[in-house]
Amino acid sequence: MDYLTKDGHLTEEGIALYAETLQSENWTALAKEVGLHIEDCSVCHGEALALYALLSEMDKASEEKEVDNKTGGKLVQMKVLRWVMVAVLAGLSFYFYRYLDRPNAQDSIQQDQPIANEEVNKEDVTPIVKEEKEPTTPKKENTEPSSIPTTPASKPDNRDLYASNFVPSEQMEALLTDAVRGDDLELISPQQKAIFQVQENILFEWAGTIEEALFLQIENNKGEKVYQTALSSLQFDFQADLPPGLYYWRLESEEDLLMLGRLELE
Amino acid sequence: MTQNEKECDWLVHDPSRLLTHYQPVVEIVFRQFMARGFFQKEEKEELVQEVNLQLLEKKLASIRTHFKGTVLLKTYFSKVVYNSFQEIARHRSRQPDFVGEETLLHTADSQLSPIQQLAIRDEMHRLEGILKGFQRKRHKAEFNLKLFVRFLLIEADIQFYNSPKTAQPIELIRQHFFQAYDTLSDKEVYAIAVQLYNIIEQKNNDGDSLRRWIDGVSRRIIELLNGTPPVSAHTVESLKALLQLYFTRKEET
Numbered sequence: 001m002d003y004l005t006k007d008g009h010l011t012e013e014g015i016a017l018y019a020e021t022l023q024s025e026n027w028t029a030l031a032k033e034v035g036l037h038i039e040d041c042s043v044c045h046g047e048a049l050a051l052y053a054l055l056s057e058m059d060k061a062s063e064e065k066e067v068d069n070k071t072g073g074k075l076v077q078m079k080v081l082r083w084v085m086v087a088v089l090a091g092l093s094f095y096f097y098r099y100l101d102r103p104n105a106q107d108s109i110q111q112d113q114p115i116a117n118e119e120v121n122k123e124d125v126t127p128i129v130k131e132e133k134e135p136t137t138p139k140k141e142n143t144e145p146s147s148i149p150t151t152p153a154s155k156p157d158n159r160d161l162y163a164s165n166f167v168p169s170e171q172m173e174a175l176l177t178d179a180v181r182g183d184d185l186e187l188i189s190p191q192q193k194a195i196f197q198v199q200e201n202i203l204f205e206w207a208g209t210i211e212e213a214l215f216l217q218i219e220n221n222k223g224e225k226v227y228q229t230a231l232s233s234l235q236f237d238f239q240a241d242l243p244p245g246l247y248y249w250r251l252e253s254e255e256d257l258l259m260l261g262r263l264e265l266e
Numbered sequence: 267m268t269q270n271e272k273e274c275d276w277l278v279h280d281p282s283r284l285l286t287h288y289q290p291v292v293e294i295v296f297r298q299f300m301a302r303g304f305f306q307k308e309e310k311e312e313l314v315q316e317v318n319l320q321l322l323e324k325k326l327a328s329i330r331t332h333f334k335g336t337v338l339l340k341t342y343f344s345k346v347v348y349n350s351f352q353e354i355a356r357h358r359s360r361q362p363d364f365v366g367e368e369t370l371l372h373t374a375d376s377q378l379s380p381i382q383q384l385a386i387r388d389e390m391h392r393l394e395g396i397l398k399g400f401q402r403k404r405h406k407a408e409f410n411l412k413l414f415v416r417f418l419l420i421e422a423d424i425q426f427y428n429s430p431k432t433a434q435p436i437e438l439i440r441q442h443f444f445q446a447y448d449t450l451s452d453k454e455v456y457a458i459a460v461q462l463y464n465i466i467e468q469k470n471n472d473g474d475s476l477r478r479w480i481d482g483v484s485r486r487i488i489e490l491l492n493g494t495p496p497v498s499a500h501t502v503e504s505l506k507a508l509l510q511l512y513f514t515r516k517e518e519t
């Protein structure tokens with residue numbers, strides 16, 4: 001086998017042979033003429049070293065690939081395990097979220113139920129104006145949570161929506177006790193917490209004297225203003241063209257809240 | 267049928283399949299040239315394509331003619347691909363970025379780019395090839411090169427020489443070279459080391475003789491690393507840095 005070219009350098013195979021010998025270090029397998037030439041020729045020696053470096057790099061790449069293949073299965077297992085853990089954590093989070101939120105959810109049901117029952121019963125009875133009817137729902141300690149959806153949104157239940165119109169406003173209920181009367185005015189009608197029918201005329205009337213401009217404002221149980229008017233006298237006939245529900249009215253001057261009351265429309 | 271035999275069969279009957287099978291080789295060779303600064307990353311697709319075309323058009327046929335089977339086909343193919351990229355670099359008058367003192371001395375591993383790391387790895391592989399080429403004198407060369415760069419010795423370094431005959435010089439080596447010895451001159455270092463080799467080789471040399479030998483070894487290493495045509499610009503100092511790196515990594519593995 002001739003490992004030398006016409007110009008006296010090693011052939012490709014001669015250089016490849018030296019590079020492979022560097023890898024195996026089996027010097028007895030190296031053709032003598034290749035070994036001798038390498039000792040004397042820096043060019044061929046350099047080329048053989050470059051090839052040896054290349055082979056070493058390829059070996060390194062192969063080893064890494066082998067390691068990747070070996071660990072590949074484990075990685076897949078770990079990926080699956082990771083997703084399982086994510087799913088379990090998500091499930092647990094959802095469970096605790098629901099569990100922790102349950103008292104509020106129950107609160108809403110308790111608040112709405114009596115009114116809802118009343119609404120069901122209402123279909124069978126003739127509507128009448130009821131006097132001083134106390135709310136049958138327990139007083140809410142905090143109204144905010146009820147406005148936060150605790151479960152995925154479901155189709156709204158008309159019954160629930162209707163019932164929610166009758167949930168007393170905690171804030172307004174607190175004010176009722178303090179501001180039912182102005183200093184110089186006395187409420188004649190409507191009586192506090194009176195119940196009216198939708199479209200029924202409601203007469204607002206006060207006794208007393210006051211020289212300031214007066215304003216009547218009506219808002220629903222959610223604090224949304226539904227009606228406002230300036231009063232030219234201490235008497236005002238209001239046609240309740242509003243949906244059924246609990247309402248609060250305010251008699252105000254330009255500067256002060258003079259009187260506050262509650263009424264219910266059925 | 268071995269993998270090599272299978273590949274030889276593809277060379278004759280299904281060269282396209284062989285070329286597809288060897289694509290990682292083509293890419294690794296390109297990366298080596300890129301690490302050496304001959305090519306840019308953006309040129310990869312174009313140049314790999316060009317080399318593949320050369321292989322399909324004529325070089326695989328040439329391999330079929332000239333390959334005698336004394337080495338693995340993959341090794342031979344790698345050399346052919348290496349030549350192809352080298353020809354392209356020459357044709358385009360590309361010059362390498364020399365791996366020199368700057369890269370080796372002043373850059374910590376973590377600061378090196380993957381390409382720089384590859385270039386240094388390439389340099390280390392070539393250094394390893396040179397050291398392996400010393401064959402039976404490899405251990406002597408490595409031992410004295412460690413002294414040359416004042417690398418701290420460990421028991422594994424002297425284990426090979428340890429015998430009742432060498433107990434005395436070995437003890438001297440333990441005393442002097444198992445702790446920092448940067449302050450010792452070459453003359454002092456090799457005056458200690460030569461006592462060991464005088465016993466092993468049954469000679470009566472002085473330290474200067476060993477120092478001259480290792481100087482010759484280091485010059486040869488620099489010459490081979492720098493290459494013809496040059497691919498590196500090593501000096502004695504950068505060689506020392508490379509040797510430090512080489513011995514450190516070798517100890518780690």
